[in-house]
Amino acid sequence: MTEIDQARILNYLEITNLQVGLLINFNVKLLKEGIRRVVSPFEE
Numbered sequence: 001m002t003e004i005d006q007a008r009i010l011n012y013l014e015i016t017n018l019q020v021g022l023l024i025n026f027n028v029k030l031l032k033e034g035i036r037r038v039v040s041p042f043e044e
Contacts, residue, residue, distance in 0.1 A: 001025055001036060013040040 001023060009021050018040065025034030 006038070009038050010040065013038070014042050 005023060009023050013019070013021050020040070021038045023036040023038055024031075025036075028034035
């Protein structure tokens with residue numbers, strides 16, 4: 001997962017006013033290794 005991917009999901013969370021999102025990388029052997037939970041640092 002790159003910094004661009006992390007910045008993109010933080011931007012999506014801020015725009016949609018959501019607190020939690022999932023960043024999923026399908027290019028891994030086991031899918032559970034490619035899932036990252038992201039919590040928004042922005043307050044409502």
